[in-house]
Amino acid sequence: MENLIEQLQPILKQVVGYIYPNEVELHWGILIVVYPYITGLVAGAFILASLERVFEVKEVQPTYRLSMLTALAFLIIAPLPLLAHLSYPERSIEIFLTPQLKSAMAMFGFVYAWYLMIVLMLEIWFDYRKDIVYWARSKKGWRKYMYYLLSLGSLDLSEKAIRFDRKAGKFITIIGIPSAFLLHGYVGFIFGSVKANPWWSSVLMPIVFLFSAIVSGIALMILIYGVTTLFRWKPIDMACMDKLASFLLYAMILDISLETLDFIHRMYESVESIHILGQLISQKLFISLVVIQILLGTLLPLGSLASVKLFRLPDELRRLIYFGAAILVQIGIFSTRWNVVIGGQLFSKSLRGLTHYKMELLGIEGLLISIALLFLPLFVLYIIIKILPPWPEAATTPLSSIAKESSQ
Amino acid sequence: MKKKRELMNRREFLRESTLVGTVLLLFGSPASEDSDSSNDNEPIHQYGMGIQVDKCIGCGQCVDACKRENDVPREPFFFRTWVERYIILIDGTAQVDSPNGGSEGFPEMVAENEIMRTFFVPKLCNQCANPPCVQVCPVGATFITKDGVILIDKDYCLGCRYCIQACPYGARFLNPVTSTAEKCTFCYHRLSRGLKPACVEVCPTEARIFGEIGLRSSLLARFMRFNKVQVLKPHLNTEPKIYYANLDGEVR
Amino acid sequence: MLNFRFRPELRMPGWKSIPFPDQIKRLLIIFIILVIMLITVRNYLMPPTFVKEGHYRAAAIDSILALPIHYAGQEACSECHDEYVALKQTSYHQNVACEVCHGPGANHVEDPSENTPSAPRQRGLCPLCHIYNASKPTGFPQINIVTHNPLEPCMSCHEPHDPKPPQPPEECGACHGEIARTKAVSHHAALECTQCHSAPEAHKKDPRSFRPSKPRKRTFCGGCHGENAESAGEIPRVDLQSHEPDHACWQCHYPHYPEVR
Structure with a gap:
C-alpha cells in the first residue's frame, strides 16, 4: 500500500x-493493453487461415497450418495478462461459477472456451489427424505415445474417414469465422459499451477492433512465415508473400x-x-x-x-x-x-x-512482465511447432496434393 | 410509484428468469429455488438522499466522518464521498477543485472580483436504480439490494476494476488494503441499527437529507416537495437516487 | 506395438452401430467428460447463499451489516447528556450533531469510563465551518481568523452549545462576509451598509425572522446618481427618465459591486 x-x-x-x-x-495499466493486442493477433491469424480454407485462396496455403498454430499459441497466453491484472486471480473461477449474464466481461470465459476448445483445437485436430496417426505409427519412444494420445485413438485412415476430417475441418472453419469475429468484437464491446466513457463508448468500437485485429494478424503471419522459412533455409514463396x-x-x-x-x-x-x-x-x-x-x-x-x-x-x-x-x-x-x-x-x-x-518497470503491472507476456506466445508456438510441425515436408502427403484433391 | 416498481420487478423478474434459465440449462444449479416470492414481512425500503447545494458550507465534516466510519484509507486518493468547489468566473469559465476531497478546507483560488458565482457540491455514489457498475460486474460481487442500495461483496470481488471504469461519477475506487472495489454504501450497517449515514449525521447545515423514497411524511419528502430537483448526468439513464436541489449546470 | 489402446469399439458391442463417424464419437466422450467435470466442480464450489435473494451472495449482506459503527448518533448522547442536548435544541447549533465537534463516540457509548470523546477547547475546530470562504452561502456566519480576536479560544466568548455572539455584531460583515469583501473593493467601498439598509435590532439575534430593509425605488439610487442629485461631482449620473425606465437599478447593477458595463 x-x-x-x-x-x-x-x-x-x-x-x-x-x-x-x-x-x-x-486502474487498467499496460497488462490490459497487452490483452486486446494478443486476442487481436489470435483473431487475425485465424481469419487469415480461414481464407485458404473457406475462400480457397491458394496462394496463402503455405501459411495455413502455421496461422492455426500461431492463433492457438497466442490464445493460450491471452488470459494471462488478464489474470495477472486481477487482485485475486484465484477468484477468476467465479466467472464460471456465477457468471453475471448482463456483464460483457463474464462472457469472456465462455467465448474463450468456445473459441479454444470448439473452434481452434478441433480444427487443428481434424486437420492434423492423419499426420498424427502417421507419426504415432512411425515415431519411437515416448513420442509414439504422445501422438497416440493426441489422436484420441482414432486411427482410421480410410478414404471415408479422411474425407470426413476434411469436411469437418471446413465446417468448423465456417463456424470459426464468426467465432473469431465474436472473440475480438467482444473485446471491443467491453470498451465500446462503457457509456460512462466518451472515448470508448461507440458502436464502431467492436468493428474497429476487429479490423485492426485482422491487420495485426496478417502482419504477424508475414513476420512469422518469413522468419521461420529463413531459419529453415527454405526459399520464401513470393506468391504467398x-x-x-x-x-x-x-x-x-x-x-x-x-x-x-x-x-x-x-x-x-x-x-x-x-x-x-x-x-x-x-x-x-x-x-x-x-x-x-x-x-x-x-x-x-x-x-x-x-x-x-x-x-x-x-x-x-x-x-x-x-x-x-x-x-x-x-x-x-x-x-x-x-x-x-x-x-x-x-x-x-x-x-x-x-x-x-x-508505467512501472518491475512489478506485476510493469513493463518487463508485459514484454515477457508478448514474447511468451512465440515460445509456446515453438513448442507447438515441435509437436505438430506445419511444414509440408513433415506431412505424410504433400499438403498441396491434398489441396488439389479438395478442390476437385 | 408503487405500481411502477411492481411493474419493474415483474419485468426484471422475467428477464432474470430467462437468463438464469439458460444458465441453469447449461449447468444445473445447486440453489435453484426462486426467491422472488415475498414471504418475508419486512417492509421494502427505497433509500435515497437529497442534497441542498445552497446549504453546503464546504466544511468537509462529511468526508472526514465517512472515512472514520467506514475505515477508508486517509490518503487523498480514496473517497466514498467528497466535496467539490465550483467557481464560475466573470468570463463564464468554471474552475473546480476538491483538495483532499474537501476534508481540509478550500484555500482561496481566484481573486474575489473575478468571481461570478461560487458554491460547494457534495458528491457520493448515486445509488443508481439502473446501475452500470452492477451491470458490468462479471461475477455478481456488486449488487443492488431490495432496498435499492448498491453494495460490494469484498470477499467475492475479483479486483478486475470494470465497475470502476463503468461508474460515470467516479464514485468507486480500489481499496488498497483489501484490493477490492469500494464505494459509498449509505452506511448500510448503520441503517439496520436505525442510524443515519455518517455524513448525514455530521452535516452541520442539513445540506444532506437522507430518507426513504415514497414516504409521504419525512424530511426527504419535504425536500422533494419544495425543491426542483435534478440528478447528475441524467442523459446516461442511470436513474440516480441522489437528488440535488439548486444544482448548477456546470456540475458534472 | 500400441498395447494400451483406448478401444471402446472392442469393449462396447454397440460402438459401430452409433451412426456417427468414429472421430465424433471419441470427441463426444471427451466433451461429455469435460461437461460433467465442470458441473461437478461448479456444484462443489458454488457459494451456498448465491442466487438466494438475487445474483449475489446473500451472506455478503450479513457481513456488511455486522460491521462496527463509529458514530453513535445524537440520540445515544441525549440519553446521558440531556442538558447539553436541551441547550443545543433551541440554539443556532440545533442541527449540529454532538459528534461533529466531539468526534465519533460509539466506543464511548459502549464503555463511557474507558473512552472519553474529545472536547476541543482550542481555536482550531470552529474555523472548519466558520472561516470565511467566498463559496459559502451568504448569511452563514464567517470570520476572518486573522483579525477576529486573534489567538483567543472561541469558547472564551461563545458557548458552543448555544453560540450567540457576546454582543450583537457591530459589523454586518461578521455574517455577510462575501458582501462586505466585494463591497470593499468596489466604488461603493466608502458607503456604510446603513446607507441603503436599515436592520432592526432583532435581526442580529434572529436573522431570518427579522429581515433588513432594501431600497425599492429608482429614486433611491437617483439620490446620488440622478441628473440633479446634490452629490459629489465625480459620481456618475444618469437621466432617470430615459435610462431603462422599466427596470429597477439593481436589476442590472449589483449594488455591492456596481459597474457600468
Missing part, C-alpha cells in the same frame, strides 16, 4: 484541470476508413466531451496516437505496401518492404490498443481535466 501511495503522490502534481479525487489512480501483403493492404484500408469515420463522426457530432478529448489527443496522446499510430503505424506501411503495387520491384526489396511494413503495423496496432485503453483513462469523467499514467 505504501508503494501505491508513493506512486500516486507525484501523479497528483501532474493532474491538469479537475479530476474526481478517485480518478488519480489509473505478395498475397499476404495485398490482404494486409486491403485490411488496412478498411481499418483506416473505419477509424476515420469514427473520428469524423465524433468531430461532426461535437458533443459535450469533444473539448476534453481534443485536449487528450493534443496533450497526452500526441506521440502515441498521431506520430506512432497514424504516421508510423498506418500511413507509412500503407504507402510502402501501395508502392509495391504501383512499381515493379525486385523480390529482395519487396521482402524487405513487407517485413518493414509488418513490423511497423505491429507497433502501430499496439499503440492503437494503448491509445484506447490508457487514453480512455487519462481524462476525467468530469470532463474537466487530465491525469497521468506512469
